[in-house]
Amino acid sequence: MRYFRLWKVFLTNCLIREMGFRANFILGILGNLLSFSINILFFGIIYLNVQSIGGWDVYRTLILVSTCQIINLLYSALFGGIANLTDYVKGGSLDFILLKPLDPQLLISLRYVNLQSFLSLAFPCATIVYVAHLGKIAISFSNLLLYIFLLLCGLLLRYALGFIIMASSLWVVRIDALYALYNYIASLAQYPMSIYKGGVRILFTFVIPIIVIANFPALSLKVSYRQGLSFYPSSSPSFSFPFPAIYFFSVFATIQVPVAENLFETIANTKRRGLC
C-alpha cells in the first residue's frame, strides 16, 4: 500500500513534467501509433500474398504483434526509468538513491512513469478486439485471465532481462550500447515463434528468453474452453503448444526477477559498504 501511494506520487510528478511540453507529448503518442501501424502494415502486406506463415494465419499474427506492442509499451511506461541507471552510476547520484529509506531497485525501476506509452496502449488493445471480432475468435473469460496472466509473465521477463543488463553497469559503467542492443533483440518477440529454427530458437527461448514473452500470451488467446489446450487443429502443420510450456514460462519469469534483484542487491551492498 505504501508503495502504491509512492507510485501515485511518481505518476503525478511525471504528469506535471509531461504537460509542460504538450505538443511533444502528442507527437510521442502519434509516433507510437505510427510505428505500430507500420508493423501491422508489414504483416498485412505479407498476408496479401500468402495464407499462413509457419501455421499462423493473419489474425493470430496480428494478435501477436499487438500483444508484443502491449508488453513493450507497458515496459516503457512502468520500467522505462531503468535506462537511467548508467547515468546515476556515472554521475554519482546512485549514492543518494542507496541512502534513501526505500528499496533502491524500486526507486530506480518505477521512478519515471512514461505516460505517452500508457495512453498509446489504446491502439494495440483496440486492434486485438477488432481482430478477434474479424477472425471470429471466441475469447472466454477464463481464457482472457490466462492471457493476462501470461502477458504479465512476459512483462516481468522483459523487465528482468533489462534489469540484469542495467545492473551490470555498476561493474562496467558504460552499458548503454548493450542496453540498446537488448531493445533491438526484444524486437524478435513480435514474430511467430515457429519461424525460428535450430540454435537461434534455443538461444532465444532458453538463454535469452525473448521470443516467448509475446508468443505465449498470443497463443493462449486461441484457446477456447472446449478445445482444451490444443492450440491448433491437428491438421495444421505447426507445432503444438503443450501445457508444461506455460508452467515453465511462468516459473521462469518468476525466477528471473529475484535473480535480477539479487544481482542488484549484491552489487548495491558492496557500494553501500563503501559509502559508510
Next chain:
Amino acid sequence: MGKYRKIIYNVIQETSAYRLNHLISFLCVAIPLLAIIFLWRTVYQSIPSIKGYNEAMMITYYILSTWLGDLTGVVLWWEITSDIRDGNLSNYLLRPLSYQLYFFSTRLGANIPYSLIGAGITIIFIIFLAPDFYIPSNPLTIPLFLISLLLAMLLALQFTYLFSLSAFWLEESSSVNLFVDIFIPLMAGNLLPLDLFPTFISRLFKALPFNYLLYFPIDIYLERLPFSSIFRGFLVEMVWIAFLQLLIAVVWRRGIRRYTAVGG
C-alpha cells in the same frame, strides 16, 4: 577540394577510434535482420515467388537494404540543427568553406568505417544464414549498381541536409523527425520491396524520389530492370538531384536571412 578531403580523412580517423561502438550499433541493425530472414524463409515454404521475387532475391533484398540502410538513409542530422539553434553555425560561416560540403565530408567520413564494419558482419550473415545470396550474372550489373549507389548516397545527403535546415524555422523538430524516421524508410523500400504494396501505392512510391535511395539500387543489383529503365531511372534521379540542389540553395539563402546566431 583538398580541404574537404582532409575533413573526410580526419573524420575517418576519429570514427575508427570507436570500432566497438560501430560493431554494436551495426549488430543492433543486424539482429532484426535475423528475424526477417527467418520470417521470409518460412513464408517461401508455401509459395515459390512473390511479385517476381524468389526466396534468394528476397533475402538478398533485405541483407542489402540493411547494409545500405545507413549509407543511403535520410536522418535529421542533429549537428546541423544544434549548430543552427545554438548559434554555432557562425563559426562555419566565417570559415572559407561551404557548410554543405563540410557536412557532406563529415558524413562520408563517418560512413566509410561504419559501412566497412557493416560489410564484415554482412558477409558473416551471408555465409551462415544466406548461402543462396543472389550474385548477378551479367558483369555490367555491378558497375551499374555502384553508380546507382553513389547517386543514392548523394541524394540521401541532400535530403538529410535539406530536412535538417528546417531548424532555421522550427524550434522543435519532433514532427520532421517523425516524417524522416517513419515515412521515408517506408517510401524508400526499407520495410518491403515497393512491388509488394498494392498497385496504386507502389506506383505512387515509385514516382517519388525516395525510391532511388534503396529500392532502385537493389532492383538493379537483383537484375529486375532492363537497361532502358535503368538509364531512364538514372536520368530522373539526376534531375531530382539538380532540383534538390536548387531547393537547398533557396532554403539556405532564406534560412541565413532568418538566422540570428542566438548564443553564438
